[in-house]
Amino acid sequence: MEKTKGISRARFLAGAAAVSVAAASRPAAAAAHHGLRHRGVVYTVGEGETPGTAWSATRMRRDIRAVRDELHADTVDVTGDGVERLTATAAEAAERGLHVWLQPTLADAPERDILEHLAECGRFAERLRRQGASVDFSVGCEFWLFVPGIVPGATVLERVENLRKGNVDPVRMQRRLDRFTARAAALGRSVFRGRLSYAAAQDDRVDWRLFDVVGIDYYSFFPHRADYVRELRRYLRWGKPLAITEFGCCTYKGAPQAGGMGWDVVDYDKGEIKGHLVRSEHTQAAYLTDLLGVFEAMGLYAAMAFEFVTPDAPHRADDPRKDLDMASYSITKTIKDRPDDPRSGWHWEPKEAFHALARRYAGCAH
Known part of the structure; x- marks a missing residue:
């Protein structure tokens, strides 16, 4: 997805979201069906930090x-930027019979x-839908993070810094966020013309009347499953299907x-784990499967694990300090052919989380 000084969107997520305005309460609504309707993974497209880690159509087809x-999985969350990358990946997923x-x-x-950019992708999604794809x-x-003008700052990094320092007028921020979300x-x-959604941070205040599906990163x-259920129920209060648009953790104790x-364990100047x-x-596999069990028990609409692969955070078995994959949410590990060469080719290998999810997804298929 989008990169800012080598730091991807995954590395901001809920930490910065904590400064958002809490959601307004409304009457609770029960889930309408048993088990997850869609089980999947996030697949990010983007330019990459180096030419070697940029999106590739050939690699994408193998990955899908x-x-x-x-x-x-029966679902792939195709996200990132670049209309051609997004639409090519969505088309491949649809052709393979996946829910997009x-x-x-x-x-x-x-x-x-x-x-x-949004409109072009939406038109393509509608064409897929009319052709019979599930989309x-x-x-x-998280518009407050990515769209300039809602939070002060010209870049994601500047906006995150302003949020952390409290250099934000929450009323003005919410007003601007509401305006852009409505647009x-x-x-x-x-x-x-199909089901419309938006991926919000956990504490965002969103007018979900605008959408058909509530989406939450x-x-x-929590130490106990009941605590997850209690927290997640607040997202059902709008009486609409709930999709977990991202869930996961990094790869360390x-x-x-x-x-x-969890990403905030890297010294990016040195390229080392702190x-x-x-x-x-x-640890990563257990957390993902525990959460998946909660989502299944609650009968949620969808859950997409974050994320399939993170090419710019390679694994180093020979040097733990350089094992940037520890700070990755990916369920696969990126292995470079030549670890110290930025131009090196690479491949991914499944982590324990990949195998754990595969067993659960295969067992829950209907």
């Missing part, structure tokens, strides 16, 4: 086949460009407790 045949959740996310661009369309993700929803409706940690700030973290694929 793996999502279906090896991960046994198409979510364009263009960052740090003028509103006009963001809305035009949901999301108008975007995006209206535009989405004008080009797409979910990165909480203690990562679930760090939630959406402190003395202990890599733990088991």
Whole structure:
């Protein structure tokens, strides 16, 4: 997805979201069916930090086949920027019989460009839908973070810094957020006739009357399952299907407790992991499957694990300090052919989380 000084959107998530205005309460509504309707994974398209990690049509086609045949997912959340990348990936997923959740996310661009990018993707989603594909369309993700003018700052990094320092007028921020969200929803409706959604941070206040499906990027940690259920029920109060548009954690002991700030363990100037973290694929796998069990028990509409692959965070088995995959939410690990060469080719290998989700997805298929 979008990169800002080498830091992807995954690395901001719920941490910055904590400063958002809390959601207004409304009467609760029960889930309408048993089990998850759609089980999947987020697949990010983007330019990459180097030419070697940029989106590739050939690699994408192999990855989408793996999502279906090896991960046994029935859904892929195609997200990121670049209309050609997004639409090619969505088309491949649809052709493979996967349910498509198409979510364009263009960052740090003028509103006009963001809305035009959204509209082009929405028109394509509508063409897929009319051709018989199963498609949901999301108008975007956490607009306060990615759309200039809602929070002070010209870039994602500047906006995050202003949020952390409290350099934000929450009333003005909410007013601007509401205005842009309404514009995006209206535009989405004008080009797409299927189910419309938006991916909000957990504490965002959104007028969900604008959408058909409530979408939440979910990165909480609780010691007991009942606590997850209690928190998630507040998103059912609008009486609409609930999609978990992202869930997951990084790959070290203690990562679930760090939630959406799990990425913040890297010294990017040195390209090294800070402190003395202990890599733990088991920790990541256990957290993902625990949450999946909650989502299934609640009968939610969809859940998409974040994320399939993170090419710019390679794994180093020989040097834990350089094992940037520990700070990745990916369910696969990126292995470079030549670890110290930025131009090196690479491939991915499944982590324990991949295998754990594959077993659950295969067992729940209907």
